[in-house]
Amino acid sequence: MHTACAPSGAHGLSAARVEVADIVRSHAAALTRAHPLFPEQASALRAIARCRTPALGGHMDVCAACGWQQPAYNSCRNRHCPKCQSLAQARWVAARSLRILPTHYFHVVFTLPAELRAVARANRVAVFDMLFAAASETLLELGADPKWIDAQLGITAVLHTWTRQLAFHPHLHCIVTGGGLTSDGSEWRAARRNFLLPVRVMGALFRGKMLCKLRRALRRGRLHADAPALALTLDSLEQRDWVVYAKRPFGGADHVIRYLGRYTHRIGISNQRLVAFDGHQVTFRTKDGKTITLAADEFLARFVSHVLPRGFTKIRHYGLLAPANVARRLPLARQRLLERCRRVAYQQAPACNPLAALTWQKLLSRLTGIDLGRCPACGALSVTRRPLEDRARAPPQVA
Numbered sequence: 001m002h003t004a005c006a007p008s009g010a011h012g013l014s015a016a017r018v019e020v021a022d023i024v025r026s027h028a029a030a031l032t033r034a035h036p037l038f039p040e041q042a043s044a045l046r047a048i049a050r051c052r053t054p055a056l057g058g059h060m061d062v063c064a065a066c067g068w069q070q071p072a073y074n075s076c077r078n079r080h081c082p083k084c085q086s087l088a089q090a091r092w093v094a095a096r097s098l099r100i101l102p103t104h105y106f107h108v109v110f111t112l113p114a115e116l117r118a119v120a121r122a123n124r125v126a127v128f129d130m131l132f133a134a135a136s137e138t139l140l141e142l143g144a145d146p147k148w149i150d151a152q153l154g155i156t157a158v159l160h161t162w163t164r165q166l167a168f169h170p171h172l173h174c175i176v177t178g179g180g181l182t183s184d185g186s187e188w189r190a191a192r193r194n195f196l197l198p199v200r201v202m203g204a205l206f207r208g209k210m211l212c213k214l215r216r217a218l219r220r221g222r223l224h225a226d227a228p229a230l231a232l233t234l235d236s237l238e239q240r241d242w243v244v245y246a247k248r249p250f251g252g253a254d255h256v257i258r259y260l261g262r263y264t265h266r267i268g269i270s271n272q273r274l275v276a277f278d279g280h281q282v283t284f285r286t287k288d289g290k291t292i293t294l295a296a297d298e299f300l301a302r303f304v305s306h307v308l309p310r311g312f313t314k315i316r317h318y319g320l321l322a323p324a325n326v327a328r329r330l331p332l333a334r335q336r337l338l339e340r341c342r343r344v345a346y347q348q349a350p351a352c353n354p355l356a357a358l359t360w361q362k363l364l365s366r367l368t369g370i371d372l373g374r375c376p377a378c379g380a381l382s383v384t385r386r387p388l389e390d391r392a393r394a395p396p397q398v399a
Contacts, residue, residue, distance in 0.1 A: 019271045028300065081267075096257075105256045107259070108247075110138075115233050116214075117170065119230060121168060136318040139202070152329070157316050158174075159172055161306045165292055167302065181333040215231075264315055281295055284299075
């Protein structure tokens with residue numbers, strides 16, 4: 001059960017530092033006993049509980065100048081861990097920045113209707129794959145239509161499955177180029193600055209494609225569902241408008257890169273949003289200065305519902321950004337775009353990923369300004385690593 005949302009501070013709970021790992025270590029065992037978990041969900045909880053603890057080993061940082069010392073434990077690197085996303089995100093964004101075209105971009109969101117959330121929970125890979133396919137096909141088909149742009153768009157799609165309250169809410173964020181390359185590669189055709197495609201047309205086409213894919217899978221017995229009930233649900237959804245949300249367009253390539261940095265490696269909740277945990281209830285921020293309080297078991301149940309199937313790709317690229325087009329059509333699109341715009345400053349794409357060769361220590365320094373070689377006590381650049389003693393490697397306790 002959970003309490004109603006309230007403005008931050010109204011709950012009266014302590015604002016001491018709280019981490020998802022604390023809640024996992026305290027309540028994961030109870031959750032596992034009460035609710036059967038998918039293997040990847042159980043694995044994610046184990047990884048989060050052990051992340052940056054003696055259980056994963058590490059080293060001792062020692063300052064040769066003043067004698068300061070502190071253990072530094074290894075990260076779990078699980079993609080659902082709140083503490084393990086920043087460096088992976090930075091490297092990914094740096095690599096993708098090489099493929100950003102010097103044009104405006106649009107942000108389009110495709111959402112599954114609430115009636116389909118149950119079948120999505122029971123058939124995560126199948127339904128999420130359909131969501132990616134239906135949304136990308138909608139954008140590419142309409143983009144290629146002479147009535148609209150008559151060109152191949154570039155699309156990056158990112159799957160999110162949560163609301164700010166951690167409810168299950170699958171939706172796809174699509175970052176779309178403001179124009180595209182003609183089929184013969186002879187011209188870049190730009191979309192208007194404040195309009196990509198009509199949202200009602202996108203919604204109708206997306207609805208048709210998604211329903212068609214679901215019906216086909218249902219006929220072939222590829223969905224775990226009550227077939228008659230789901231068929232009736234699909235029929236009813238065909239009579240309703242499906243809303244596709246088009247946000248305000250990005251101002252340019254720099255805005256797109258910053259956006260990708262915020263969204264691509266985001267998980268259901270970050271440690272920064274946690275307000276308090278008293279051993280039984282968790283309070284966290286939602287939006288507009290409000291908070292929500294959940295029982296710890298309910299919080300963890302919601303959290304693990306957003307753990308993706310093992311090996312599932314949550315970021316996918318289509319059109320000009322599809323892997324098959326990156327080597328030939330994407331550079332050609334850049335060339336045609338620059339010929340059209342005569343923007344000499346962008347004529348040379350970066351030759352390499354500037355962060356790819358950095359060690360994680362140097363990357364951390366670049367992103368945060370934290371130099372791991374500098375002693376936090378005396379400021380000397382004299383911190384070295386030493387092996388941990390065995391007594392410092394005891395595993396964390398999990399309730």
